[in-house]
Amino acid sequence: MLIDTHAHVNFAAYKEDAEPTIHRALDEGVNLVLVGTQIDTSRQAVQMASKFQKGVYAAIGIHPVHTYSQELDEEETHFKTREEKFDYEEYKKLAMHDKVVGIGECGLDYFRLPTDGDHQAVKKMQAEAFVQQIKLARELDKTLIIHSRSSKGTDDACLDILEILKRETLSLNPSPRGGGKTAEPSPSGRGQGEGPLRFVLHSYTGSPEVAKMFVELGSYVSFNGIITFDKTGNQEAVLKVVPDDKIVLETDCPYLTPVPHRGKRNEPSYVRFVAEHVAGLKDIGVEELAALTTRNAERLLHLSPG
Numbered sequence: 001m002l003i004d005t006h007a008h009v010n011f012a013a014y015k016e017d018a019e020p021t022i023h024r025a026l027d028e029g030v031n032l033v034l035v036g037t038q039i040d041t042s043r044q045a046v047q048m049a050s051k052f053q054k055g056v057y058a059a060i061g062i063h064p065v066h067t068y069s070q071e072l073d074e075e076e077t078h079f080k081t082r083e084e085k086f087d088y089e090e091y092k093k094l095a096m097h098d099k100v101v102g103i104g105e106c107g108l109d110y111f112r113l114p115t116d117g118d119h120q121a122v123k124k125m126q127a128e129a130f131v132q133q134i135k136l137a138r139e140l141d142k143t144l145i146i147h148s149r150s151s152k153g154t155d156d157a158c159l160d161i162l163e164i165l166k167r168e169t170l171s172l173n174p175s176p177r178g179g180g181k182t183a184e185p186s187p188s189g190r191g192q193g194e195g196p197l198r199f200v201l202h203s204y205t206g207s208p209e210v211a212k213m214f215v216e217l218g219s220y221v222s223f224n225g226i227i228t229f230d231k232t233g234n235q236e237a238v239l240k241v242v243p244d245d246k247i248v249l250e251t252d253c254p255y256l257t258p259v260p261h262r263g264k265r266n267e268p269s270y271v272r273f274v275a276e277h278v279a280g281l282k283d284i285g286v287e288e289l290a291a292l293t294t295r296n297a298e299r300l301l302h303l304s305p306g
């Protein structure tokens with residue numbers, strides 16, 4: 001069995017065949033988490049997951065690019081983001097559903113800041129929404145799913161996320177070492193949940209050095225199709241610094257389709273190609289890698305084994 005920890009079959013790309021796509025994954029032994037990026041897609045994720053007795057879960061939250069409105073191009077799709085304020089009580093109500101295992105995806109995105117307008121104001125809006133979602137994850141003991149996309153050639157967003165995580169979630173414990181200067185503070189308001197926050201870096205493309213800092217804070221790291229076509233070697237370098245018990249897999253479908261299906265719409269069943277590639281890099285069998293990452297995902301997301 002494999003678990004696709006980050007799928008967007010709740011997006012419009014699957015409006016004609018969402019359920020067959022999910023059934024195809026389940027038939028191939030792939031469980032999945034449907035991830036929202038704003039209130040509408042979050043509700044859709046919960047509604048879709050509710051149609052399946054087992055194997056399909058949901059995460060709800062606001063992606064940083066939806067905290068303001070702008071035109072975006074993303075892997076052969078063009079769309080306009082709709083500005084949305086994080087309504088804590090509305091998301092909390094949705095998160096109480098028994099299919100919801102995570103909050104997010106949420107975080108910071110400095111790669112796609114608007115071409116006009118006040119970048120510092122936009123970063124502040126992103127940070128405020130991120131902190132509120134950290135609070136919700138802690139209060140309800142849900143896994144935080146983190147989007148971290150820095151400006152080109154830097155680790156700026158990742159370093160700011162590190163500082164926010166340390167400030168907002170780790171002040172009750174001795175702070176592990178980590179680095180980075182935060183760009184924007186956020187409203188305080190730590191959550192009421194017990195125990196450490198569980199969180200995962202989704203589709204991480206930052207440096208191995210910063211990945212190691214996240215791991216030192218307890219982060220899991222999720223690998224997707226990028227690792228099958230990354231010619232820079234960065235993904236393999238990141239994989240080397242992530243302990244085996246912190247590795248999980250995803251597709252981020254409909255985006256980032258792995259080799260050998262580049263150019264086609266991605267889907268959860270394609271997570272097996274990510275698994276095959278990661279197993280090859282680690283020089284272990286695919287079944288061993290599948291068992292390892294499934295155990296990790298179950299622990300991360302508090303899923304029942306099997």
